[in-house]
Amino acid sequence: MSESNSATESKNSGIKKIDDQGILKGVEGLTPEKIESVIQQVITNETGARLKVYVDTCVHCGLCSKGCHYYLSLNDPKFSPAGKVKQTLAEIMQKKGKVSPEFIKQAAVIAYTQCNLCKRCAMYCPFGLDVAYVMSVMRRICHKLGVVPLYIQDTAHSHSVTMNQMWVKDDEWVDTLMWQEEEAQEAFENLRIPLDIEGADLFYSVIGPEPKFRAQLIFQAAVIMNAVGENWTMPSMPGWDNSDMCMFTGDYEMMERLKRCHFESALNLRAKRIVMGECGHAFRSVYDVGNRALGWRMPPIEIIHAIDYFNELFEQNRIKIKKKFDTPVTLHDPCNVSRGRGLHDKARNLVNATCSNFIEMVPNREHNYCCSAGGGVINCGPPFKNARVESGKEKARQLLEAKEKGAKVVIAPCHNCHGGLEDIIHHYNVGMELKFFGDIIYEILDLP
Amino acid sequence: MINCDSWDWDKGKKEVGKFSDWREKFSYIEDISFSPDGEKIAAIVKNEDMEFTVSTQSEGAEPETWETGYDKVWNLRFGPDGRLSAFVSDTGEWKVSTDDNTWENGYDFIWNMRFNKSGVIAVSAQKELSYCAIINDVPWENEFSKLTDMVISPDGQSSTAVIESIPVLEGEIFKFRGGCYSVAVNGDAWDRNFMNVWKPSFSDDSSHVAASVRTSYNDYYIAVDGKTWDTPFSSVWEPCFDPNSQSVIAPVKRGGKWFLAKDGAIFWDRPYFQLWHQIYSPDGKRIAAIVAPEFGRWTLAIDNTPWQITFSDYLTDPIFSHDGRLACIFKDRGRWGVAVDGKAWDSIVDMAWIPVFSNDGDNIAVKVKKDGFYHIALNGKILDTKYEYIENPIFSPDGSTILIRGCQGGSYNRDVISIKGGFSYA
Ligand code: SF4
Ligand code: SF4
Numbered sequence: 001m002s003e004s005n006s007a008t009e010s011k012n013s014g015i016k017k018i019d020d021q022g023i024l025k026g027v028e029g030l031t032p033e034k035i036e037s038v039i040q041q042v043i044t045n046e047t048g049a050r051l052k053v054y055v056d057t058c059v060h061c062g063l064c065s066k067g068c069h070y071y072l073s074l075n076d077p078k079f080s081p082a083g084k085v086k087q088t089l090a091e092i093m094q095k096k097g098k099v100s101p102e103f104i105k106q107a108a109v110i111a112y113t114q115c116n117l118c119k120r121c122a123m124y125c126p127f128g129l130d131v132a133y134v135m136s137v138m139r140r141i142c143h144k145l146g147v148v149p150l151y152i153q154d155t156a157h158s159h160s161v162t163m164n165q166m167w168v169k170d171d172e173w174v175d176t177l178m179w180q181e182e183e184a185q186e187a188f189e190n191l192r193i194p195l196d197i198e199g200a201d202l203f204y205s206v207i208g209p210e211p212k213f214r215a216q217l218i219f220q221a222a223v224i225m226n227a228v229g230e231n232w233t234m235p236s237m238p239g240w241d242n243s244d245m246c247m248f249t250g251d252y253e254m255m256e257r258l259k260r261c262h263f264e265s266a267l268n269l270r271a272k273r274i275v276m277g278e279c280g281h282a283f284r285s286v287y288d289v290g291n292r293a294l295g296w297r298m299p300p301i302e303i304i305h306a307i308d309y310f311n312e313l314f315e316q317n318r319i320k321i322k323k324k325f326d327t328p329v330t331l332h333d334p335c336n337v338s339r340g341r342g343l344h345d346k347a348r349n350l351v352n353a354t355c356s357n358f359i360e361m362v363p364n365r366e367h368n369y370c371c372s373a374g375g376g377v378i379n380c381g382p383p384f385k386n387a388r389v390e391s392g393k394e395k396a397r398q399l400l401e402a403k404e405k406g407a408k409v410v411i412a413p414c415h416n417c418h419g420g421l422e423d424i425i426h427h428y429n430v431g432m433e434l435k436f437f438g439d440i441i442y443e444i445l446d447l448p
Numbered sequence: 449m450i451n452c453d454s455w456d457w458d459k460g461k462k463e464v465g466k467f468s469d470w471r472e473k474f475s476y477i478e479d480i481s482f483s484p485d486g487e488k489i490a491a492i493v494k495n496e497d498m499e500f501t502v503s504t505q506s507e508g509a510e511p512e513t514w515e516t517g518y519d520k521v522w523n524l525r526f527g528p529d530g531r532l533s534a535f536v537s538d539t540g541e542w543k544v545s546t547d548d549n550t551w552e553n554g555y556d557f558i559w560n561m562r563f564n565k566s567g568v569i570a571v572s573a574q575k576e577l578s579y580c581a582i583i584n585d586v587p588w589e590n591e592f593s594k595l596t597d598m599v600i601s602p603d604g605q606s607s608t609a610v611i612e613s614i615p616v617l618e619g620e621i622f623k624f625r626g627g628c629y630s631v632a633v634n635g636d637a638w639d640r641n642f643m644n645v646w647k648p649s650f651s652d653d654s655s656h657v658a659a660s661v662r663t664s665y666n667d668y669y670i671a672v673d674g675k676t677w678d679t680p681f682s683s684v685w686e687p688c689f690d691p692n693s694q695s696v697i698a699p700v701k702r703g704g705k706w707f708l709a710k711d712g713a714i715f716w717d718r719p720y721f722q723l724w725h726q727i728y729s730p731d732g733k734r735i736a737a738i739v740a741p742e743f744g745r746w747t748l749a750i751d752n753t754p755w756q757i758t759f760s761d762y763l764t765d766p767i768f769s770h771d772g773r774l775a776c777i778f779k780d781r782g783r784w785g786v787a788v789d790g791k792a793w794d795s796i797v798d799m800a801w802i803p804v805f806s807n808d809g810d811n812i813a814v815k816v817k818k819d820g821f822y823h824i825a826l827n828g829k830i831l832d833t834k835y836e837y838i839e840n841p842i843f844s845p846d847g848s849t850i851l852i853r854g855c856q857g858g859s860y861n862r863d864v865i866s867i868k869g870g871f872s873y874a
Contacts, residue, residue: 045703153621154618161596170596194478199799236523236559237559253662253665270801272799294722301762
């Protein structure tokens, strides 16, 4: 999969030259009839009245524009939330599904790579219209047509084969845990990453990239769990990955399979609750989208994000630190756990419990800007990297402002945010360091 | 099924082992568990040479440690036949060791230990990035580039798994869509490939295999011995075989709702918000499944009629008694309980495990957790005795007594109690 940054912008569209085989080859076999039939099927069977109300209610007032970091960064109405609807489902509905393969090609780029499904714009619309939902419907249509960016499609395929997003095979998973356990035992004798313990208080789940690229996060979590004397476990078989790119490609059948696997993995072990690592989209998939698709109003087992868990450790005085982290920090609120779950105050409690110098970035909490990587956009890979980083200009401005006030470290309790912010920091020469809460806690932990 | 006729069913408690003995002897002890008959306890420990190994203890004896020590040991389990097995590794080579006897063949990694009812062991294995299954130290003749979902047949003679039949590299999304996965039975792949395959399972007579497959993002089927049902569905869950015929039933999704299908046709015509974990009664005449008759409400349906009682959070472990009673575990508003034949027990607990019926179906015992301690619940009431740890209870063959294997105050005890009463309740 070669990286190409040769995109050039055409005059009339916000879309640069498409250089993605998943989309280009995906549309090759499409006929107008097939497109129309899939569209009708999705709109009639799956969207109900909600989509029509959304599209019909919009009065094109443009108030949502300043809610969207794409618009703010690129200053082009095509990137405004309403503009994206206009170029996709509004036209589809107006034409009653009679659109061309070329249209689907453009619509796929917009839906998959020009909207982070961050839901910020919904707070600015007088009617609360949720453009993220409309973009998700567009993605669902594209998925059913087989027109999906190659990288994220491959990730969804990995999910379908391995139940994790990184093609981590069953043996590689356990091997990685053993390797992390061994490393940790060099520093802390008899430390364990306990596998498959029935009746544990806490089932710890992570996302696919952790064993693949960021295994030190599992190491750090193990050290923290051991330091606080947690009765915890991880599963040796699939179900350990809480992430979900199928939710973002529009493959909801696969999303259901993944979420069931994750919940049953924890419930078969009769864990009291699931604590998940620092990931935002995964939280959305287990706490909102995936559980409901399976028939649960709420998750069948208590499931909390690492922010919540770490905060609880400090509130209950279960954790001892040597001293607070004293490099000035700022905090990036991940959309899915702040706007989506309201964890922003707990995140601030945690920053204050762990760091001595906290500088807010503005706007913040539920008004924070997305890192531009969310909603599966970063997972669409190198062909869309430059465009993604350009749409992060507003985020860069926000970071630089916090830096000017003295912040040197950005805490981002989400994997995708890390990926997105890393690129933004590099591209705009922001010069700040990125950390997870787990990194900070591990660093200041007072170990026996 | 555990054959427990020959076990000691005399009423009374004996101490099998003491944690303090282990503490004295070992610097490192993992979780201690009981043998099925409760006569032995075992755990992974470190020996004097600081190697990982296994120790066991029986009544009146000192902990007895395996002679061989290893770099690593994991997945220590008693099989249903009472033999004790684990994955062990020396210098990076993994084997199965059963009662301190290791298999001949070594692999780069082994995992997913599966027992049939009489204790035959199958595992998944990887060597030089090739994958296969092994039964009793005999590997498949064919190897594959990927292997998941391995299971052993009821007769212990066969194993099956999902395999990558056409090697596909990361990023080859169009090749993937063409179908690169299949099922292998004893190493022989079905002659048809699919986009995905999940959860193959054997028929009761071990001669057929069924699995869930998809041939495109929109077409899900059940495949039996490599041949798909005629009709695609928008999704399916894992199938199971009718014990009296070669028919296959599976949950299928159509028009956004779930149904039960048999041999490709809708069999339970009532739409559910969810339907899974279907099981046959032991005589094969009735079917029960976990269903959500309305959004966010869970119950069991028996022959397509849901129980009236529903639960908000979760339902699991449906199980028939030999005479056709039906029980399950539920979670409602955060608390767990047991439901039998459509009625919930009054006792609500913090956690409950699979219900255990006596052979005659008259009595039910359940391992539960309440206020930080484990208890046995019997026929709706929680017995007062507290444990720091217990295994699932087992009824004697005549149903008059229960074997409780639990730890109290650091003592691992085997206790046989009469079900006739004289209990105090929690
Ligand atoms: S959901 Fe986020 S990225 Fe998408 S249009 Fe709204 S503000 Fe923009
Ligand atoms: S703010 Fe709401 S009504 Fe106004 S243009 Fe945006 S989506 Fe339409």
